[in-house]
Amino acid sequence: xxxxxxxxxxxxxxxxxxxxxxxxxxxxxxxxxxxxxxxxxxxxxxxxxxxxxxxxxxxxxxxxxxxxxxxxxxxxxxxxxxxxxxxxxxxxxxxxxxxxxxxxxxxxxxxxxxxxxxxxxxxxxxxxxxxxxxxxxxxxxxxxxxxxxxxxxxxxxxxxxxxxxxxxxxxxxxxxxxxxxxxxxxxxxxxxxxxxxxxxxxxxxxxxxxxxxxxxxxxxxxxxxxxxxxxxxxxxxxxxxxxxxxxxxxxxxxxxxxxxxxxxxxxxxxxxxxxxxxxxxxxxxxxxxxxxxxxxxxxxxxxxxxxxxxxx
Numbered sequence: 001x002x003x004x005x006x007x008x009x010x011x012x013x014x015x016x017x018x019x020x021x022x023x024x025x026x027x028x029x030x031x032x033x034x035x036x037x038x039x040x041x042x043x044x045x046x047x048x049x050x051x052x053x054x055x056x057x058x059x060x061x062x063x064x065x066x067x068x069x070x071x072x073x074x075x076x077x078x079x080x081x082x083x084x085x086x087x088x089x090x091x092x093x094x095x096x097x098x099x100x101x102x103x104x105x106x107x108x109x110x111x112x113x114x115x116x117x118x119x120x121x122x123x124x125x126x127x128x129x130x131x132x133x134x135x136x137x138x139x140x141x142x143x144x145x146x147x148x149x150x151x152x153x154x155x156x157x158x159x160x161x162x163x164x165x166x167x168x169x170x171x172x173x174x175x176x177x178x179x180x181x182x183x184x185x186x187x188x189x190x191x192x193x194x195x196x197x198x199x200x201x202x203x204x205x206x207x208x209x210x211x212x213x214x215x216x217x218x219x220x221x222x223x224x225x226x227x228x229x230x231x232x233x234x235x236x237x238x239x240x241x242x243x244x245x246x247x248x249x250x251x252x253x254x255x256x257x258x259x260x261x262x263x264x265x266x267x268x269x270x271x272x273x274x275x276x277x278x279x280x281x282x283x284x285x286x287x288x289x290x291x292x293x294x295x296x297x298x299x300x301x302x303x304x305x306x307x308x309x310x311x312x
Contacts, residue, residue: 003028016143019045029248041096049142052091056108057185060084066097081163083177193261202258207278217266218242224256224283256283
């Protein structure tokens with residue numbers, strides 16, 4: 001549920017023009033349906049083969065360094081504070097500048113069914129049979145193909161925004177970065193809290209999973225048990241957090257979460273899915289939000305029970 005990026009083991013990935021240090025922060029933090037990797041790309045090298053996702057949306061946040069993003073047939077510069085949204089079927093990759101490039105890559109973990117014939121060594125994928133477990137690793141094939149051609153750098157598209165250029169709400173302290181950049185399936189928000197301030201009220205999701213990354217400062221991550229869990233002896237838990245901490249909140253845990261800043265404040269990223277079937281419960285106010293219906297209300301006589309409710 002919680003990890004610090006300094007404590008998670010990293011691994012090298014390198015083949016020809018591709019080279020960098022990869023850290024699987026999502027798995028270390030216990031995510032279930034979403035993922036988060038930190039990629040520290042070597043100076044002048046590329047992050048991944050030029051690729052596109054067929055069902056998943058990816059969001060990148062630039063921590064430091066410089067470089068370019070190759071997107072379909074265009075290229076543009078990227079810099080710290082950029083939020084880059086890659087929608088489904090948009091081919092993309094990154095190349096680091098002379099000082100390297102440090103990015104966070106958020107993504108979905110969709111389940112793709114592919115019928116597998118283990119004796120024949122083929123799978124049914126995308127309407128045709130493909131070979132599996134044979135040939136060179138994709139990175140080796142990409143390396144053999146050489147570096148991608150990079151067109152002249154152009155204007156940054158609408159799918160990239162910089163945190164300093166997004167107006168935001170609550171006096172500029174809460175910014176919907178990914179939504180501003182056109183995300184459709186997921187979201188990435190930036191929040192800045194002063195000492196003692198809270199983020200969103202303590203809440204728990206039924207279908208959406210969230211990841212939080214502390215960028216600056218320190219504070220407390222609160223875990224509020226449902227009345228049912230509280231009756232079983234579970235108490236409010238407060239976890240100290242600081243820059244570099246990554247926290248995951250899978251769906252349907254029955255435990256609400258919230259963030260409270262310490263001195264001198266706290267800045268963080270909040271990533272999550274946008275499932276229209278999600279129901280969100282606010283632990284302190286007893287409110288419930290039905291995302292797909294756009295309805296929110298307070299449950300005055302909420303009764304928690306174990307097992308199935310009795311028939312009247």
